[in-house]
Amino acid sequence: MEALTRIANASVRVAAEAGSYTAAEAKANAAAQMAGLAYGLAAIGPGIGIGMIFGKAIESMARQPESAGMVRTTMFLGVAFTEALALIGFVAFILLKFA
Amino acid sequence: MIVRVTTQNGELVQVLVAAEEGSSEATAEVEGTGPNPIAPEGKELLWGAGSFIVFLVIMRLFLFPRLKRGMDARYDGIRGDFEQADKTRDAAQADVAKYEAALAEVRAEAAGRVDKARQTLDAERTAKIAEANTRIAAKRAAAESELEAARNAVRDQIAAAVAQVTERTTQLAVGKSPDASVVQKAVQQVMGAK
Amino acid sequence: MLSTTLVAELSQRLMPQAGEGRGFSFPPINTILRWQDLIPGINKVVMISIASALIGIVIFGLAATKDARKAPKGVRNLAEIAVEFVERNIIMETMGRSGMGWTPFLLTMFIFIYLNNLPGIIPFLQMPATARMGLPAFLALMVWVVYNATGIKHQGFFGYFKNVLFPPGVPKALYILVTPIELISTLVVRPFSLAVRLFANMLAGHLLLVIFALLSAALIQAETMRFALIPIGVLPFALLIFLTAFEILVAFLQAYIFTVLTAVYIGGATHPEH
Numbered sequence: 001m002e003a004l005t006r007i008a009n010a011s012v013r014v015a016a017e018a019g020s021y022t023a024a025e026a027k028a029n030a031a032a033q034m035a036g037l038a039y040g041l042a043a044i045g046p047g048i049g050i051g052m053i054f055g056k057a058i059e060s061m062a063r064q065p066e067s068a069g070m071v072r073t074t075m076f077l078g079v080a081f082t083e084a085l086a087l088i089g090f091v092a093f094i095l096l097k098f099a
Numbered sequence: 100m101i102v103r104v105t106t107q108n109g110e111l112v113q114v115l116v117a118a119e120e121g122s123s124e125a126t127a128e129v130e131g132t133g134p135n136p137i138a139p140e141g142k143e144l145l146w147g148a149g150s151f152i153v154f155l156v157i158m159r160l161f162l163f164p165r166l167k168r169g170m171d172a173r174y175d176g177i178r179g180d181f182e183q184a185d186k187t188r189d190a191a192q193a194d195v196a197k198y199e200a201a202l203a204e205v206r207a208e209a210a211g212r213v214d215k216a217r218q219t220l221d222a223e224r225t226a227k228i229a230e231a232n233t234r235i236a237a238k239r240a241a242a243e244s245e246l247e248a249a250r251n252a253v254r255d256q257i258a259a260a261v262a263q264v265t266e267r268t269t270q271l272a273v274g275k276s277p278d279a280s281v282v283q284k285a286v287q288q289v290m291g292a293k
Numbered sequence: 294m295l296s297t298t299l300v301a302e303l304s305q306r307l308m309p310q311a312g313e314g315r316g317f318s319f320p321p322i323n324t325i326l327r328w329q330d331l332i333p334g335i336n337k338v339v340m341i342s343i344a345s346a347l348i349g350i351v352i353f354g355l356a357a358t359k360d361a362r363k364a365p366k367g368v369r370n371l372a373e374i375a376v377e378f379v380e381r382n383i384i385m386e387t388m389g390r391s392g393m394g395w396t397p398f399l400l401t402m403f404i405f406i407y408l409n410n411l412p413g414i415i416p417f418l419q420m421p422a423t424a425r426m427g428l429p430a431f432l433a434l435m436v437w438v439v440y441n442a443t444g445i446k447h448q449g450f451f452g453y454f455k456n457v458l459f460p461p462g463v464p465k466a467l468y469i470l471v472t473p474i475e476l477i478s479t480l481v482v483r484p485f486s487l488a489v490r491l492f493a494n495m496l497a498g499h500l501l502l503v504i505f506a507l508l509s510a511a512l513i514q515a516e517t518m519r520f521a522l523i524p525i526g527v528l529p530f531a532l533l534i535f536l537t538a539f540e541i542l543v544a545f546l547q548a549y550i551f552t553v554l555t556a557v558y559i560g561g562a563t564h565p566e567h
Contacts, residue, residue, distance in 0.1 A: 073386040073553065080550045084486040087493035091137060094496070098136050098322045136322050137492075143427030146339040147409075150346035151432070155401045162353040163397040166372055169361025176362065 008034055035096035042089020049082040254290070261286045317511040325503050326425065326496075341422040345408035349401070379403055383553055388560035395559060398439075402432070403552040406491070410544035413499055414537050421544070424495040426488070433488035436555045437480075444562030456565035487554060494547050498540045505533040 008030045057075035061068045134140075262282050269277045328337040356372035359365075365373050379400045384392045409428060413421030422428055444453035457479050458472050512526030 069382070070386060073382070076546075076550055076553060077557065080490060080554060081486075083494075084490050087490055087497075088486075090493050090497055091489055094137055094322070095135075134323070134327075136326050137426055139426035139430045140327075140338075141427075142334055142336070143338045143342070143422075143425050144431050145427075146335070147342040147422065147428035148431040148435075150342045151401075151405050151428075151435075154346035154349050154405055155398065157350055158353060158401045159397045162350070162357045163376075163400065165357035166353060166376065167396075169357070169359075170373060170376065173361050173365075 004034070004037065031096050035093045038096060039089050039093035042092065043086050046082050046086035046089075049085075050079055053078045053082060258283075258286055258290060261290070317508065319504070319507065322500075325500070328420070337420055338422045338425050338427070341412050341418070341420065342409060342428060345405055345422065348408055349404045353404075375404060376400060379552070383549070383556050387553060387556040388563070391563070392556065392560055395556065399552050399556055402555060403548050406432070406551055407544060407548035410495055410548060411541075413495060413502070413544060414540045419499075419502070421495040421499055423491050423547075424499045426492050429488040429492040432491070432551070433484040436487060436558065437484040440555070440558040440562045443559050447563050448565060453562065453565075461565070483558060487551060491547050491551050494543060498536075498543050501536055502533065502540065505529045505536060509533055 053075055057071050061071050064071075262279075265282050265286060266277060266279070269275075269282070330336050331340065352368055353372050356369040359369045361369075376396070380393065380396055383399055383403070384396060388395065406423065409422040411421070412418040413424065441453075444457070447453070448456060457475055459468055460471065460475060463471050509526050509530040512522045512529065515522035515526070
């Protein structure tokens with residue numbers, strides 16, 4: 001995390017020194033870079049989680065096809081809860097980038 | 100105070116901010132690209148809420164009950180038809196069962212009669228066979244006793260003749276007639292031994 | 294790790310000077326999402342919400358006035374499929390038979406959200422009303438009010454909060470951990486995640502479509518190196534079509550998930566054991 005902060009600060013400084021941006025623009029650029037990184041990090045966990053949920057759901061549906069309806073509903077619930085984390089990351093991305 | 104900002108079109112312009120105390124507000128207003136894209140907008144929220152509530156009220160009070168009533172009526176109709184069909188099938192099955200019961204009864208009666216006839220026939224036959232057997236046995240017994248009597252008679256005659264011959268031979272050889280009882284014993288011994 | 298100077302240089306190379314005007318540049322997000330008022334107080338998103346409600350009313354109105362004894366077809370078939378979907382796949386799976394009274398509410402919610410999601414992929418309309426925070430925020434708040442009110446009505450004020458804060462079947466020592474989590478989860482996280490899930494899914498889909506549409510347009514209308522860029526432009530266009538198809542699925546799925554979660558929350562408030 002410290003390294004990331006250093007990169008962001010450095011990019012702000014370099015861009016500001018180059019004189020092509022105002023300080024505010026340089027800060028916005030840095031925020032945009034960090035936003036991309038933040039969303040990438042936020043997507044890792046839910047990606048793995050959703051993969052596991054679908055895998056296990058398919059496994060149990062194959063094992064007991066008669067309970068497929070119940071498994072599917074529960075699977076979508078689990079996906080919804082897991083996906084929320086990634087979506088909060090996406091919202092954080094939008095906030096960092098545009099707000 | 101002069102601030103360089105980018106507008107929404109991406110042009111770089113210089114803005115002279117006159118009022119010193121309002122400067123921070125003014126820069127914040129121009130710097131960003133408008134309001135926060137995530138913040139809910141009042142009119143969208145209110146109109147959305149209004150249209151949803153109108154939709155919900157109309158659905159709850161008028162449309163859904165009618166639709167559901169129609170669906171239920173049709174389902175009940177279909178279920179009634181099914182029940183009717185079931186009833187008809189049950190009646191038909193009862194008829195079939197009754198017919199089959201009658202058929203089985205008739206069949207059983209016929210089988211009983213056939214059995215009875217066969218039994219009387221069998222009894223008669225066995226009786227006749229028994230009668231014939233006894234008759235044959237009686238005849239055979241009579242014949243056998245007759246045969247036995249004849250054989251005994253012949254045997255007695257042979258014994259008498261042998262005794263006579265023996266007596267005569269002995270008389271000729273010895274000159275003296277032997278005791279009749281001894282001769283008879285000897286003859287009988289020889290014939291019995293034979 | 295990349296060195297700091299490299300990152301700084303890359304950022305300088307990749308981000309063109311403001312006002313340069315050449316190449317591909319993404320427009321400010323508010324020009325994609327915020328719409329000007331067509332009539333004072335009414336913009337495109339508002340019109341989509343109103344139109345969704347009207348379309349829903351018209352579909353179900355037509356369906357309700359048709360002869361119910363005949364085999365359903367057309368509009369009535371559509372409406373009955375929706376009713377049966379909500380009854381079988383949403384209510385029976387989450388609340389059971391006792392939740393059938395919620396059918397009109399959940400059905401309206403499902404239809405309304407679906408009709409609001411759908412303009413995201415309809416050509417020339419191409420803006421899901423749920424990609425703005427207003428509608429999801431209202432719906433989530435309403436769901437929050439509804440399930441809390443249901444819980445209080447069914448279990449009494451103290452009974453409901455006792456069941457929420459001290460869920461039965463948990464060891465006593467764990468309440469230190471469970472109670473604050475349950476409190477925050479029930480009162481804050483649930484409506485927040487409901488609203489954000491719907492909003493962010495639709496916004497992400499909308500942004501994806503915008504990005505690939507802009508990219509294909511920029512490549513196909515390129516001024517230099519046309520012989521190379523135009524064939525390359527076919528690729529994002531194909532992906533755009535695929536994503537549009539994917540968004541149909543997402544529109545349905547998000548309406549379904551929102552409704553199922555509502556049903557789960559209401560069911561949980563009605564019967565605390567499950």
